[in-house]
Amino acid sequence: xxxxxxxxxxxxxxxxxxxxxxxxxxxxxxxxxxxxxxxxxxxxxxxxxxxxxxxxxxxxxxxxxxxxxxxxxxxxxxxxxxxxxxxxxxxxxxxxxxxxxxxxxxxxxxxxxxxxxxxxxxxxxxxxxxxxxxxxxxxxxxxxxxxxxxxxxxxxxxxxxxxxxxxxxxxxxxxxxxxxxxxxxxxxxxxxxxxxxxxxxxxxxxxxxxxxxxxxxxxxxxxxxxxxxxxxxxxxxxxxxxxxxxxxxxxxxxxxxxxxxxxxxxxxxxxxxxxxxxxxxxxxxxxxxxxxxxxxxxxxxxxxxxxxxxxxxxxxxxxxxxxxxxxxxxxxxxxxxxxxxxxxxxxxxxxxxxxxxxxxxxxxxxxxxxxxxxxxxxxxxxxxxxxxxxxxxxxxxxxxxxxxxxxxxxxxxxxxxxxxxxxxxxx
Amino acid sequence: xxxxxxxxxxxxxxxxxxxxxxxxxxxxxxxxxxxxxxxxxxxxxxxxxxxxxxxxxxxxxxxxxxxxxxxxxxxxxxxxxxxxxxxxxxxxxxxxxxxxxxxxxxxxxxxxxxxxxxxxxxxxxxxxxxxxxxxxxxxxxxxxxxxxxxxxxxxxxxxxxxxxxxxxxxxxxxxxxxxxxxxxxxxxxxxxxxxxxxxxxxxxxxxxxxxxxxxxxxxxxxxxxxxxxxxxxxxxxxxxxxxxxxxxxxxxxxxxxxxxxxxxxxxxxxxxxxxxxxxxxxxxxxxxxxxxxxxxxxxxxxxxxxxxxxxxxxxxxxxxxxxxxxxxxxxxxxxxxxxxxxxxxxxxxxxxxxxxxxxxxxxxxxxxxxxxxxxxxxxxxxxxxxxxxxxxxxxxxxxxxxxxxxxxxxxxxxxxxxxxxxxxxxxxxxxxxxxxxxxxxxxxxxxxxxxxxxxxxxxxxxxxxxxxxxxxxxxxxxxxxxxxxxxxxxxxxxxxxxxxxxxxxxxxxxxxxxxxxxxxxxxxxxxxxxxxxxxxxxxxxxxxxxxxxxxxxxxxx
Numbered sequence: 013x014x015x016x017x018x019x020x021x022x023x024x025x026x027x028x029x030x031x032x033x034x035x036x037x038x039x040x041x042x043x044x045x046x047x048x049x050x051x052x053x054x055x056x057x058x059x060x061x062x063x064x065x066x067x068x069x070x071x072x073x074x075x076x077x078x079x080x081x082x083x084x085x086x087x088x089x090x091x092x093x094x095x096x097x098x099x100x101x102x103x104x105x106x107x108x109x110x111x112x113x114x115x116x117x118x119x120x121x122x123x124x125x126x127x128x129x130x131x132x133x134x135x136x137x138x139x140x141x142x143x144x145x146x147x148x149x150x151x152x153x154x155x156x157x158x159x160x161x162x163x164x165x166x167x168x169x170x171x172x173x174x175x176x177x178x179x180x181x182x183x184x185x186x187x188x189x190x191x192x193x194x195x196x197x198x199x200x201x202x203x204x205x206x207x208x209x210x211x212x213x214x215x216x217x218x219x220x221x222x223x224x225x226x227x228x229x230x231x232x233x234x235x236x237x238x239x240x241x242x243x244x245x246x247x248x249x250x251x252x253x254x255x256x257x258x259x260x261x262x263x264x265x266x267x268x269x270x271x272x273x274x275x276x277x278x279x280x281x282x283x284x285x286x287x288x289x290x291x292x293x294x295x296x297x298x299x300x301x302x303x304x305x306x307x308x309x310x311x312x313x314x315x316x317x318x319x320x321x322x323x324x325x326x327x328x329x330x331x332x333x334x335x336x337x338x339x340x341x342x343x344x345x346x347x348x349x350x351x352x353x354x355x356x357x358x359x360x361x362x363x364x365x366x367x368x369x370x371x372x373x374x375x376x377x378x379x380x381x382x383x384x385x386x387x388x389x390x391x392x393x394x395x396x397x398x399x400x401x402x403x404x405x406x407x408x409x410x411x412x413x414x415x416x417x418x419x420x421x422x423x424x425x426x427x428x429x430x431x432x433x434x435x436x437x438x439x
Numbered sequence: 440x441x442x443x444x445x446x447x448x449x450x451x452x453x454x455x456x457x458x459x460x461x462x463x464x465x466x467x468x469x470x471x472x473x474x475x476x477x478x479x480x481x482x483x484x485x486x487x488x489x490x491x492x493x494x495x496x497x498x499x500x501x502x503x504x505x506x507x508x509x510x511x512x513x514x515x516x517x518x519x520x521x522x523x524x525x526x527x528x529x530x531x532x533x534x535x536x537x538x539x540x541x542x543x544x545x546x547x548x549x550x551x552x553x554x555x556x557x558x559x560x561x562x563x564x565x566x567x568x569x570x571x572x573x574x575x576x577x578x579x580x581x582x583x584x585x586x587x588x589x590x591x592x593x594x595x596x597x598x599x600x601x602x603x604x605x606x607x608x609x610x611x612x613x614x615x616x617x618x619x620x621x622x623x624x625x626x627x628x629x630x631x632x633x634x635x636x637x638x639x640x641x642x643x644x645x646x647x648x649x650x651x652x653x654x655x656x657x658x659x660x661x662x663x664x665x666x667x668x669x670x671x672x673x674x675x676x677x678x679x680x681x682x683x684x685x686x687x688x689x690x691x692x693x694x695x696x697x698x699x700x701x702x703x704x705x706x707x708x709x710x711x712x713x714x715x716x717x718x719x720x721x722x723x724x725x726x727x728x729x730x731x732x733x734x735x736x737x738x739x740x741x742x743x744x745x746x747x748x749x750x751x752x753x754x755x756x757x758x759x760x761x762x763x764x765x766x767x768x769x770x771x772x773x774x775x776x777x778x779x780x781x782x783x784x785x786x787x788x789x790x791x792x793x794x795x796x797x798x799x800x801x802x803x804x805x806x807x808x809x810x811x812x813x814x815x816x817x818x819x820x821x822x823x824x825x826x827x828x829x830x831x832x833x834x835x836x837x838x839x840x841x842x843x844x845x846x847x848x849x850x851x852x853x854x855x856x857x858x859x860x861x862x863x864x865x866x867x868x869x870x871x872x873x874x875x876x877x878x879x880x881x882x883x884x885x886x887x888x889x890x891x892x893x894x895x896x897x898x899x900x901x902x903x904x905x906x907x908x909x910x911x912x913x914x915x916x917x918x919x920x921x922x923x924x925x926x927x928x929x930x931x932x933x934x935x936x937x938x939x940x941x942x943x944x945x946x947x948x949x950x951x952x953x954x955x956x957x958x959x960x961x962x963x964x965x966x967x968x969x970x971x972x973x974x975x976x977x978x979x980x981x982x983x984x985x986x987x988x989x990x991x992x993x994x995x996x
Contacts, residue, residue, distance in 0.1 A: 030968050041971050110573060121534055142516060146764075146771035152966040153566070153778040157593070158636060185963050187593050187779060188650075261638070291761065295638045297776055315514045316506070316543045316574045319521040319536035330525035331534050333518050404569065404978070411508050411777055413569035414971055415978065 024049055032416050033058070033175075034109075034358055034398040035065040037303040037408035038152070040175040047419045052399060059174035065359070066399070070422055073376030073393035079386035088430070091353075091371045091390045092437030098351035098369075100327060101125040104132075104340045105363065107305040107356040108373075108427040109403035109416065113313035115431035116355065122438040126325040126349065127314065128340045130361065131307040134270030136335045138300050139311075139321055140277045141284050148287050150264055150297035151409040155180040157187040161260035163198045163253070164214065165283060166224050167268040168205035173301045173408075176266075177212045196256060200227065200249075205271070217249045221273045228282035231257070232289060263296040270302050301408050305358050306397075308406040309413075340364060357394045357427045373427045395424030403428075443484035444469045444477055445925065450489030450904060453875040454496065456884070456893030460872045466494060468900040471924035475896050489904055492919055495875050497556025497901030499892045501882035502676075502706055502741050503823040505546045506560050506574030506585070508567040509753040509783040512773045513540040513824075516785060517751060519769075532579070532937050539750045539787075539824045547579035548934045549830060554903030554918040557582040557883075557891055557940070561625055561676060561706065562755045564588050566778035566967075568619035568974050575942060576985045580923055580934070582891070582901075584943035586676050587621035588755055590658045591632035593779040594960055596651040599661060606950070609665045613949035614957060616671070618973040620944045622886065622990075623673035624666055625706075627755040628680055629658035632782040635758035642758070644680055644693050655680050656697050663701040669947045670992030672887020674702035674739075679711050682759040686715040688724025692731055700737050704885065707743025707822040708732075709804035721796055723803045723860055729810035732817075739885055740811070743822035744804035744835055747792045752825045753785050760784020779965065790827070798856035800826075802849070808839055809865040814876040815884070832878075833915035839869040840911045887993055888943065900925035941988045942979050 025048040032041040033054070044056040045066060054066035075087030082090075095101055103116050106129040120127050129135065141147060155162065162181060169176045186192035197214040199206050201224065206216050219227055223246070230240040230250045235257075242250060257263055265283050272279050283298060290296035303311065311321045318324060318331045323338035325331070336342070343349045344366040353371045354363035360378040363370055370389040372380055375396065380389045397403035398416030403426065406413050445468040452459050452466065467474045467483075477483060504510050514521075521536035526545055528534055535542035537549060550558055558578075563571040563585035575583045589595055589612065598608060612624060630653055631642040637649045644655050663675040679694045681687040691711040695703075705711070708728060716722035732738050749768075754760050757774055764772040764786045773785040790797040804826065811817045819836070823829035838845045849857050857863065869877075883892025890899040902922040908914035917932035928936045954969065961969040979985050 030971070032971065041967055114577070118533075139515065142771075142773070143518060144771065146516070146773050148774040150776045151566070151778045153780070153964075154636070154776045156966060157779055157964055158776070179966055187597075187964050262636070291774070295636060295776075297774075311515070312511055312570065313573075315511050316577060317533075317535070319514045319540065319542045319545075320518055321515045326534065329527045331536065333521070404573065406570065409778075410512075411564070411567050411570070411775070412967060413567075413573065414967065415569070415975070 028419060031419065032398055032414045033062045034396065034405055034416055035062055036172045037301070037308050038173055038175050038179070039405055039407045039414045040179060041414055045419060050420050050422055052419060061171055061174060071377040075393065076386060076391040078388060087390055087392055088433050088437060091392065091434055094351060094369055094371065094390070095123045095434065095438060098123070100349045101351040101353060102128065102340065102343055102349040103353045103355070104128045105130050105354040105356045105361065106310045107358050107361065109306055109397040109405050110309045110313050110413070111403055111428035112306070112355065112357065112426065112431060113310050115428045115435060117314065117317045119431050119435040119438065120326045122435050124327045125353070126323070126327060126338045126343065128323040128338055129307050129310045130305050130356070131270055131302065132322050132335070132339060134302055135307055135311055135322065137269040137272065137276040137280055138302065139335070141280045145281065145284060147284050148291055148297050149409070150299055151411050152180050152407070154297070155264050155299060156183050158191065158262045159264045160191040160194055161196050161198070161256055161263040163200060163263065163265050165265055165267045166201040166205065166221050166272050166279065167266055167301060168271055169207055169301070170209055172304060173268065174209065176301065177207060177209055182211050191261065198253070198256060200224065200253070217252060219246070219249065224279045225275055225282055228279065228286060232282070232286050235289060257290065261295065263290065264299055265296070266299045266301060268301040299409060303406070303408050305356070306405060308408055308410060312406045312410065344368065355427050357396050373430050376424070392430050393424055394427045394430055395422065397426065400424045401426040444474065444482045446483045446486040447494060447902065447904065448486050448488050450492040450494035451907065452494045452894065453871050454894040455872055455876045456880040457895045459894070466894055466902065468902070468922060468925040471900055473894055473896055473898045473900050487920060491907050493871060493905045493907050494894070495554070495903050496879045496892050496894050496898070497903050497921065497923065498554050498878045499882040499888070500550070500555055500558045500820065500829065501818045501885065502561045502820045503558050503829055504560060504562065504753050504825070505558055505578060505823070506543060507563050507571035509562070509755070509785055510540065511574070512783070513751045513753050513785045514542070516771065516773060517787060520749065520751070531934055537830070539828055543574050543577040544579060547581050551580040551921055551923070551929050551934055552932050553830070553832060553915065554905065554921050555581065556901035556921070556923050557888070559583065559622065559886065560585040562586065562588060562627065563619060563621060564755070564777060564781045565592070565615055565619045565972060566780040569978065572620060572942070572974055572979055576979065576981050579937045580928060580940055582940040582943060584622035586623040586625035587615055587619040588625050588627055588781050589615055590626035590629045590662055591781045593633065596630065596633055596648060596653050599653045599657055600651040605665065605668070607953065608661055609669055610949040610953035611957070612662070612665045613669055613947050614953050617946055620942070620974045620979060622943050622945050623671060623676055624662060625676040625678065626658065626662055627678040627781065628682065628758055629655035631655065631680060631758045632755060635761070635782065636776050640758065640762070642680060644690055644697060659694065659697055663698055663703055667701055671945055671947065672990060672993045673885055674704055676704045676706055678706050678756060682710050682756055683763055685713045685721045688712050688714055688728055691728055695731055695735055695738055698737065702737045705738060705740040707820065707825065708740045709743045709745065709800065709807055709826065712803055712807060717859055719795060721799060723799060723806055725803045725806035725810055726861065729807055733812050739816040739818070741818040741820040742804050742807050743820055743826045745790050745797065745800040746821060746827035746831045746834065747790045747797070747801065748827065749789045750824045750827055751785060751787045753783070754825065755781050755783050757782030757784045760786050792852045795853045795856050798853035799859060801852065802856060802860035802862045805838060805845065805862055806860060806865065809867045814873045815881045817877060818882050818885070819877040833912045836874055836915050837910070837912035840874065842866060842868050887990055939985055941986045943988045943990060945990045947992045
């Protein structure tokens with residue numbers, strides 16, 4: 013594990029430079045963060061979401077079994093007992109780092125669990141395209157240095173992925189400064205998603221999310237010399253896209269799988285087909301912004317352990333991969349699982365509502381149920397990777413993994429530690 | 440048990456590093472090492488009677504794609520391939536999947552079950568080094584290590600374009616080795632991956648990069664010379680220009696000439712030994728390549744043998760993988776431009792024995808094996824999984840050791856390919872001694888791993904025991920016993936213990952002044968800081984999941 017930055021000998025207020033932010037999958041690694049008596053304050057290079065997330069107060073917390081405070085050991089023992097009794101547990105949320113996913117996979121194997129992530133459906137939008145036709149993609153550093161055209165497709169970067177503008181779209185310098193100087197940012201999608209943060213200077217090509225598929229198909233058709241039936245206003249937009257793309261030396265198409273509509277996988281598929289068309293004669297690539305809450309780490313770690321990304325199951329004689337069947341919402345709606353183990357160590361996210369007994373590995377102060385009821389539920393407080401303990405996370409581009417340091421010592425265990433203790437109990 | 444000796448009694452021992460060629464003798468293990476015969480037989484705690492068995496050091500795979508971004512992309516791309524080879528609960532200590540893109544857990548178990556105890560990932564990108572080590576950390580039993588890619592990174596190309604001096608390039612090589620925790624330096628399509636980002640579709644040895652003006656020749660020479668001066672144990676590991684292109688044997692010969700006597704390892708040479716003769720303009724260049732390799736003592740190589748069936752090709756060579764994707768099956772591929780560092784391409788492939796080109800690729804690989812004379816400079820690989828999955832090694836060994844079996848196979852392939860190959864006339868059959876060189880002693884020596892690949896006193900007690908069988912495929916598929924650092928880990932081809940293997944790294948001194956230089960580059964241009972790119976020792980030790988073995992320069996630089 014990366015070494016802890018917290019040291020009992022340091023003065024009560026310490027400022028760390030080059031802190032990695034775990035609160036979205038961009039993993040900006042140049043934040044300046046001050047730690048003072050357990051309170052963190054993110055300054056330079058922190059986006060609004062990072063500032064709010066680092067500053068989030070952490071109330072005192074104790075493990076709870078059915079609403080009653082108890083010791084860590086007794087809460088773990090109670091959770092093990094319920095896991096052993098469960099005929100079909102589901103481990104979901106999966107908001108943790110690589111080590112947490114490693115431990116969750118071991119626990120799942122030992123208790124025959126199904127595994128999904130909070131953003132499983134969004135991640136699946138991308139995977140479906142990958143598994144059906146492949147993809148040509150690029151990484152943050154390439155966008156920053158090489159792109160002369162970036163098209164944001166139905167993506168919003170003002171809340172999540174805020175740092176994408178500062179670090180990739182409009183950096184101060186690039187290896188190919190002439191491309192940075194002439195770089196055009198186009199935004200194809202609803203005006204509400206247009207970047208409002210200063211300095212992006214994106215040209216809006218407004219359309220509704222539901223029109224993206226038709227427009228992208230029209231771009232492909234027009235490039236291929238086929239006619240389209242689009243109305244004049246849309247045709248103008250398509251023509252602009254075709255012209256800008258034709259003039260680009262390195263065009264990057266950016267989408268956020270979690271921000272597209274119900275036809276998200278079709279939109280991504282059309283984009284990937286367009287990129288494939290372009291690569292026959294020029295260079296182009298895609299970049300998906302997604303995998304927050306450790307989603308990218310969950311996919312990658314599950315894939316190297318099992319061969320499969322999510323969603324998967326250890327319930328049978330072999331590992332089973334079936335994203336539709338092992339979808340959290342569907343399993344809960346069908347009453348197909350009899351225990352939900354919910355992990356959320358980046359944000360205080362409520363477990364999805366269900367009648368199933370609940371085990372929550374969550375941030376202190378996270379309610380167990382929206383109703384406030386705490387019966388048939390176990391709560392094990394955990395810390396946040398990169399704040400309360402060291403760890404590692406995968407970035408949105410699926411290439412770079414970054415080390416996370418500990419910035420404060422509140423005595424909160426990592427989700428990895430709790431999951432390992434649960435797995436130990438299952439032996 | 441400390442101080443207690445295990446005796447492997449009376450097997451036929453093949454230990455080429457120590458000149459032992461099939462002598463019946465006993466091997467003694469204590470505290471994880473090979474020791475001399477004890478003077479007091481009372482020290483022997485356990486004896487394995489190996490009458491009728493062949494004893495070799497644990498296998499060492501010098502080139503196998505087992506961990507890192509492109510491997511994981513291949514896994515995610517091919518759920519249909521996993522379904523054909525799922526490892527059921529109870530078969531191994533952990534569940535997983537095998538075949539073309541196996542899970543890390545299954546990789547470790549299956550290598551051990553074949554008698555291999557060390558595997559080296561040949562294509563780790565600096566930008567992806569942390570993930571590669573995470574995956575290697577989850578690869579049980581075997582020792583491991585990785586070669587880090589240089590030569591397509593914009594930083595080195597800028598340095599070469601700006602006529603950086605040799606000392607600065609050496610410092611950058613040594614820093615990269617340290618930062619990525621690597622064993623050796625690999626170059627893939629020198630400068631070509633970078634050129635592809637500028638839309639160049641091919642890059643010959645003397646063709647300049649459109650932006651930097653740097654040629655592959657200049658990249659190769661700078662890296663090979665820097666490595667020699669640094670004294671790294673393994674020379675530059677070269678995946679050359681023009682992979683898979685008919686006529687590329689000329690590029691391969693020119694590459695050897697360009698090295699001008701500098702030590703180098705040419706990898707998966709089968710994919711680089713193609714001529715343009717015949718009606719189909721595709722022919723074997725194996726004889727000419729082998730002839731030059733035989734005359735070039737500075738060159739070692741591995742073959743990258745093709746064997747028939749479904750697999751997936753995973754390579755940093757985005758330029759050539761893109762070109763090859765037209766021939767992929769099933770028709771879906773991944774192409775990536777990566778972090779101003781390198782790239783990758785993942786293309787599923789089905790090699791068919793009735794297809795002229797595939798069948799000739801198979802024959803070319805075998806011709807290379809049989810025509811290159813010195814097994815100390817030729818290593819057995821399929822470039823897993825690019826030519827075939829590593830689990831085909833026992834079959835490949837049978838093809839090399841059994842001429843009549845080989846000729847029977849030759850009769851089943853595309854007849855035009857069979858007719859175009861000299862394979863049928865090649866009489867050579869590899870001996871077990873030579874197999875032990877190609878799969879153990881040679882790779883270990885090339886990597887500078889003096890304790891591995893051999894059974895001399897003081898060596899690490901990684902030992903594979905096979906039941907002698909005229910069918911070498913059956914023999915090498917299921918070892919009777921495998922020991923890892925003296926511990927019995929496999930019995931009758933089944934894993935019974937799962938120790939964590941070590942990660943081998945090479946470190947050499949360098950002028951730390953390179954670090955602020957790299958810092959400045961990373962802060963100005965990249966999206967990670969230099970110190971976040973660097974993989975710390977503790978990340979590999981990883982709370983007991985792994986350990987580091989640090990090797991130094993082969994000689995003082």
